[in-house]
Amino acid sequence: RTMSVEVYSGTITHGRQDAERAASKIPHPLYDAPRPLGMHVGAAPLLCTALTLLCAVQFVELVKNDRHMPVAVAAVRALTEVLKSSSATTMMGVQQELHDASVQLQSYSSAISLQSGCKLFTRFVTRTAKESVSFEECKKQLIDRGEQFMQRTATSRQKISSLADPFISDGHTVLVHGFSRGVTSVLVHAAASEQKRFSVLVTESRPDNSGYDMVTELHKHGIPTTLIMDSAAAHLMQKIDFVLVGAEAVVENGGIINKIGTFQLAIAAKAFSRPLYVAAECYKFARVYPLDQFDLPEATRNGGPLSLPIPDGVKVVNPKCDYTPPAYITLLITDLGVLTPSAVSDELIKLYN
Amino acid sequence: MAESGEQKVPKDVEDHKGGKDKKGAKDIPAKKPKTKAERRALQEAQRAAKAAAQGQKMPAVSQQRPKGGKSRGHEAVVSSALGSKATARSQLNLFSHLDQYEKGSSLSLSIGVTSDIHPAVHRLGLKYANGSIVGSNARAVALMHALKHVIQDYKTPPQKSLDRDLEISIRPLIAFLKRCRPIAIGMGNAINYLKYHITRTAEKSEVEAKAYLCEQIDTFLAGRVHAADKLIADQGASKINDGDVVLTFACSHVVKMVLNAAYEEGKKFRVVVVDSRPRNEGVRMLADLVEIGMECTYVAYHAVSYIMKEVTKVFLGASALLANGAVVSRNGTAGVAMMASSRNLPVLVCCETYKFCDRAQLDSICFNELGNPAELLPRAGERSSAACPAESIEYVAGFADKPTLNVLNLTYDLTPIQFVTAVLTDVGIIPPTSVPVVLREYNRELPMSVS
Numbered sequence: 001r002t003m004s005v006e007v008y009s010g011t012i013t014h015g016r017q018d019a020e021r022a023a024s025k026i027p028h029p030l031y032d033a034p035r036p037l038g039m040h041v042g043a044a045p046l047l048c049t050a051l052t053l054l055c056a057v058q059f060v061e062l063v064k065n066d067r068h069m070p071v072a073v074a075a076v077r078a079l080t081e082v083l084k085s086s087s088a089t090t091m092m093g094v095q096q097e098l099h100d101a102s103v104q105l106q107s108y109s110s111a112i113s114l115q116s117g118c119k120l121f122t123r124f125v126t127r128t129a130k131e132s133v134s135f136e137e138c139k140k141q142l143i144d145r146g147e148q149f150m151q152r153t154a155t156s157r158q159k160i161s162s163l164a165d166p167f168i169s170d171g172h173t174v175l176v177h178g179f180s181r182g183v184t185s186v187l188v189h190a191a192a193s194e195q196k197r198f199s200v201l202v203t204e205s206r207p208d209n210s211g212y213d214m215v216t217e218l219h220k221h222g223i224p225t226t227l228i229m230d231s232a233a234a235h236l237m238q239k240i241d242f243v244l245v246g247a248e249a250v251v252e253n254g255g256i257i258n259k260i261g262t263f264q265l266a267i268a269a270k271a272f273s274r275p276l277y278v279a280a281e282c283y284k285f286a287r288v289y290p291l292d293q294f295d296l297p298e299a300t301r302n303g304g305p306l307s308l309p310i311p312d313g314v315k316v317v318n319p320k321c322d323y324t325p326p327a328y329i330t331l332l333i334t335d336l337g338v339l340t341p342s343a344v345s346d347e348l349i350k351l352y353n
Numbered sequence: 354m355a356e357s358g359e360q361k362v363p364k365d366v367e368d369h370k371g372g373k374d375k376k377g378a379k380d381i382p383a384k385k386p387k388t389k390a391e392r393r394a395l396q397e398a399q400r401a402a403k404a405a406a407q408g409q410k411m412p413a414v415s416q417q418r419p420k421g422g423k424s425r426g427h428e429a430v431v432s433s434a435l436g437s438k439a440t441a442r443s444q445l446n447l448f449s450h451l452d453q454y455e456k457g458s459s460l461s462l463s464i465g466v467t468s469d470i471h472p473a474v475h476r477l478g479l480k481y482a483n484g485s486i487v488g489s490n491a492r493a494v495a496l497m498h499a500l501k502h503v504i505q506d507y508k509t510p511p512q513k514s515l516d517r518d519l520e521i522s523i524r525p526l527i528a529f530l531k532r533c534r535p536i537a538i539g540m541g542n543a544i545n546y547l548k549y550h551i552t553r554t555a556e557k558s559e560v561e562a563k564a565y566l567c568e569q570i571d572t573f574l575a576g577r578v579h580a581a582d583k584l585i586a587d588q589g590a591s592k593i594n595d596g597d598v599v600l601t602f603a604c605s606h607v608v609k610m611v612l613n614a615a616y617e618e619g620k621k622f623r624v625v626v627v628d629s630r631p632r633n634e635g636v637r638m639l640a641d642l643v644e645i646g647m648e649c650t651y652v653a654y655h656a657v658s659y660i661m662k663e664v665t666k667v668f669l670g671a672s673a674l675l676a677n678g679a680v681v682s683r684n685g686t687a688g689v690a691m692m693a694s695s696r697n698l699p700v701l702v703c704c705e706t707y708k709f710c711d712r713a714q715l716d717s718i719c720f721n722e723l724g725n726p727a728e729l730l731p732r733a734g735e736r737s738s739a740a741c742p743a744e745s746i747e748y749v750a751g752f753a754d755k756p757t758l759n760v761l762n763l764t765y766d767l768t769p770i771q772f773v774t775a776v777l778t779d780v781g782i783i784p785p786t787s788v789p790v791v792l793r794e795y796n797r798e799l800p801m802s803v804s
Contacts, residue, residue: 253775253784289775289782291592291666291699326784342786349780349787353794 055082055101072117072283073153075105079121080146098122112249116286124149156281156335161189164333170196172241178205178259179214180246182279191223199224230261234268243269247280252289254326254341260319266328275330282336290323452535454723473502474526478533489672490606493540501570504563515562516555535722538673539708581705581779582610588777590614597622597665603683604634605670607703629654629685631728657692667693671704677713678770678785684763690772699774706778709792717766726760
């Protein structure tokens with residue numbers, strides 16, 4: 001298939017690929033579907049075993065076929081395939097294969113959830129496989145755990161939606177920031193209930209204007225929606241009951257990394273004593289501990305030029321993500337349960353013990 | 354137990370070794386309640402009588418010398434060896450529950466009388482007492498090495514088993530060390546670790562058991578102390594960026610390793626060392642850092658608020674971390690942490706997990722160590738000025754004779770959890786709220802005890 005050839009020709013640079021594609025109008029498997037922030041096609045690494053090739057093909061297929069599937073879930077599926085087709089004979093060998101496959105997948109997307117999902121998967125799978133009779137049995141155990149993890153990630157959004165249900169009451173006004181599938185599923189689930197009617201304020205979320213996608217999506221489900229400017233959030237905060245955001249990553253102290261503007265909302269919410277709830281799946285828990293806004297991994301940085309032309313010599317700072325410290329977050333609604341920010345570290349320590 | 358109303362003694366301050374006396378039960382109703390002055394006079398009289406009685410009891414006790422016997426006998430031997438306690442003077446009520454500081458001179462005099470103290474421990478105790486070994490890690494490592502000597506030289510008495518008797522014979526050694534200088538929480542955890550492993554030697558022969566215990570001590574030191582320090586240093590170095598101004602207080606071995614690791618990685622940063630009286634431990638830290646080649650600034654404690662506006666990060670060491678996330682560290686740390694917090698600077702505490710303690714404490718008062726009051730005051734010959742005239746110095750220096758003058762020299766203080774941003778440990782960078790989780794998951798071999 002042409003797709004495979006494009007993706008795996010190691011020496012073709014990013015720019016050239018894009019240019020060629022624009023010229024020939026081949027729909028790009030990763031670009032043309034609406035994706036969450038952070039997706040881009042990086043140059044595929046030169047080292048490419050058959051197994052990682054298989055994994056990457058799986059991943060790309062999944063991502064192309066199901067627009068609603070999060071990248072991390074697709075990655076977990078692909079990694080399970082790696083386990084099934086693995087020919088390694090030792091635990092170290094399996095870990096190495098998983099690591100190589102993860103590195104390959106991360107070249108397709110800089111989303112932190114992908115990175116943390118792969119790490120968590122590797123850790124979860126290899127954790128209990130200690131002394132087994134034979135390596136074949138051990139491998140079977142690993143595959144089972146992999147399937148288990150996959151099941152869990154597949155159903156995580158439903159779990160979060162049902163856990164978040166009691167937080168939305170009749171007559172509430174909810175503020176959300178930009179487009180987030182996790183938040184959408186929570187709101188849609190709550191809207192299906194007969195007992196409550198609530199309305200939603202959505203910020204535009206510049207510069208990619210993902211708030212417009214959110215408004216369209218919510219309107220489809222009959223939820224009364226209002227679009228506001230990002231800067232109007234503090235002005236309207238007194239009319240809001242709580243703020244609900246998703247997360248790109250949940251960091252070790254219970255803070256979150258999310259679309260730029262989330263921290264501002266959090267500060268305004270705290271000033272008005274409005275709770276801030278985060279809907280995040282457990283595979284987004286990352287072993288990162290930012291001390292301040294600039295202690296973040298590089299991948300979350302520049303979002304590119306802003307829209308209107310500016311004079312030469314004027315710099316543009318356009319970060320894609322910001323870090324919201326745990327002091328501003330009331331609760332995290334995850335598929336592991338409803339957690340306080342300090343409980344996130346508990347879960348991570350237990351897992352990485 | 355009280356047999357008459359006169360026994361209503363709230364505390365006998367001298368007898369702190371055997372635990373506190375229970376408060377006397379309710380008075381026999383017939384007696385009239387005494388006023389405070391009367392009770393005080395009674396207390397003084399009883400104390401004097403007891404001191405006289407003890408003076409007579411000493412020779413009788415030292416003849417007993419039960420081998421591997423009850424700990425009470427050993428305790429009496431130890432207290433006799435260390436000299437009688439300084440005569441009671443007015444104690445600060447707020448700190449009267451702590452071990453009061455005793456002048457160190459009496460220690461060196463009568464030691465050697467008893468052969469129950471192993472020479473390695475004896476040496477160690479003296480080093481603790483005169484301040485040759487300071488710092489939680491240094492003390493714990495030295496303690497473990499000394500106990501290793503003790504175990505190697507230990508011979509099981511006939512009719513006894515090692516796993517029971519060894520622990521009993523270690524008790525007076527620990528008591529001796531406590532009298533030299535109260536032990537830190539990390540040291541207490543290390544001792545509990547050893548005791549736990551002693552109980553696991555039930556089925557082994559003496560040679561095997563001793564080898565096993567020595568191996569466990571080596572593992573503890575290698576894994577929980579030295580390897581932990583290395584891990585913490587790497588993590589800390591990753592948190593230091595070019596252009597940072599790192600502030601540290603007094604002298605912490607782990608923080609030194611962190612800064613060294615960052616320097617080795619080629620990061621461009623400078624260090625501010627904050628120092629405080631009376632120990633001036635910052636000088637040692639400063640000298641070591643300058644020798645490594647770092648750009649350092651040395652600042653006295655009162656200038657912390659001034660220097661803080663240049664600082665970008667604060668790294669602090671710890672003596673212990675408590676279950677409620679509070680940090681027990683050298684006196685003065687809390688102030689530095691609070692100052693940094695007020696400017697929203699990250700405060701990173703470097704602490705190995707063996708120093709984690711199950712206790713929760715809200716203030717620096719309920720458990721602390723009292724240091725030598727004399728070192729807090731300027732010495733009699735020191736340079737005087739109009740603001741600090743020689744007569745005043747001399748007057749205050751004679752505080753021992755003045756019943757209304759108390760000098761308080763606390764060794765540790767407590768930094769509440771809200772001023773700590775992150776804790777660097779051998780299990781990773783964790784928020785201070787996760788201390789109980791680490792205790793549960795990692796410290797199973799250090800049975801929780803409130804020492």
